[in-house]
Amino acid sequence: MSDGLASATAARPNPAERLIAGTIGATWWLWLVGGLYIAGPFLGWSLAFLAFRAWYLGPSLGPDHAARPVPGVMWVWLAGMSAMLLILFAGHANFHLGTGQTVKSAIGWAKGWALLALFPLAGAVLPIRLEVVVRAICRLGRQTLFLLPLFLLAPLLHLPATLWVSPLKVLGGSGDEYFAAVLYTIEPGVGTARWQFFAPWSPAAGMVAVVHFLLSREEKDTAWRWTGMAASILVALLSQSRLALVALAVIIPLTHLVGRANRASSWFAAAPLVMVASWLAPQIRLIIDKAVSDFAGARADSSRVRAALGRIAVQRWKDEAYWFGHGIVERGPHMVEYMPIGSHHSWYGLLYVKGLAGAIALAIPMLATLAVSLRAAMRGREGRLALAMILVYWLYSFGENLEVLTYIGWPALLAIGIALRQADGEGERA
Secondary structure (H helix, E strand, O other): OOHHHHHHHHOOOOHHHHHHHHHHHOHHHHHHHOOHHHHHHHHHHHHHHHHHHHHHHHHHHOOOOOOOOOOHHHHHHHHHHHHHHHHHHHHHHHOOOHHHHHHHHHHHHHHOHHHHHHHHHHHHHOOOOHHHHHHHHHHHHHHHHHHHHHHHHHHHOOOOOEEEEOOOHHHHOOOHHHOEEEOOEEOOOOOOEEOOOOOOOHHHHHHHHHHHHHHHOOOOOHHHHHHHHHHHHHHHHHHOOHHHHHHHHHHHHHHHHHHOOOOHHHHHHHHHHHHHHHHOHHHHHHHHHHHHHHHHHOOHHHHHHHHHHHHHHHHHHHHHOOOOOOOOOOEOOHHHOOOEOOOOOHHHHHHHHHHHHHHHHHHHHHHHHHHHHHHHHOOOHHHHHHHHHHHHHHHHOOOOOHHHHHHHHHHHHHHHHHHHHHHHHHOOOO
């Protein structure tokens, strides 16, 4: 272990770091008791409280607790996610959904959309060290490696697929999948086992694996780094998530290239490649089309259902609730296996539930963060990490509903805030 990391991790953690490391370290216990869905929002609002406390009390708290200035892009996130709440009220009023349903949806906003702003805000303004978060992720990876034989042997030994559904589900108001301890699932039509680990479904486990892999790469200690990366790769493979494999294959080289885009040597090196690519454009297009076809065909039924959910969401959005959406999620017909309309896609889901206004309220903060991260990526390693994380969220916005996975995907949001803060002057340059 390097001396710098040793001193950093040995330094006394501040309250925010203790909350974060403790929550990550307790992940598997929280999964077992069905508490992950509650722990994520609790952590997000607790960090927000610490930030507001630091702003209110100011210098009297000392340097370990003082808040940094709020970056402009974080104000954009706060405005966008606050707009989500106002749009929610408008949609409920348009469809006369009643006070009870409105209160329930507002609580859902506090557990989902609000966290998309609170976690990066906490990372940007609180003195949270990235190495503390990274080490906690790697320690969680070690726990996952220890538990992996149990998950792999469970279907072979015919153990129950679902251990239990926690009674804590009465506090969540969402489906049982958020509170169930599931050892494995059986892929319909194939009969093979598939694993989701502590996520509510397998593709969500793939998203978490991508985030944890990218964070583990930042670990300076070789043993811990490889532990975290190995666990993440295994989770991605066993979740059998197509999107996770695409993310790992695309995001790392892309951020590497962006990080060197301001160097003349990079442009000179790229020129011959661009010329060759232009000559081979027809063949490259055929390869891409074949890859896309194989990607969709890997799970044809899943791709069909996703496409149908999207078509229904867009059609009903345009016909029934253009500006502020329907206000709540509704189940689809039998042809989409009664899945919620607009699920498996953040933008379709937003159009259906919150209309064009909701899609804009998410698009503007994500575009602003992408722009800021692109600029930061050209200046140093921290910026490349922020870019990688926002690219994960962009990529998964076309395959998942981001707000419902914030309770397990929050390390990516926190890392965006920390990395952008460090890229502005606190971190070492690449």
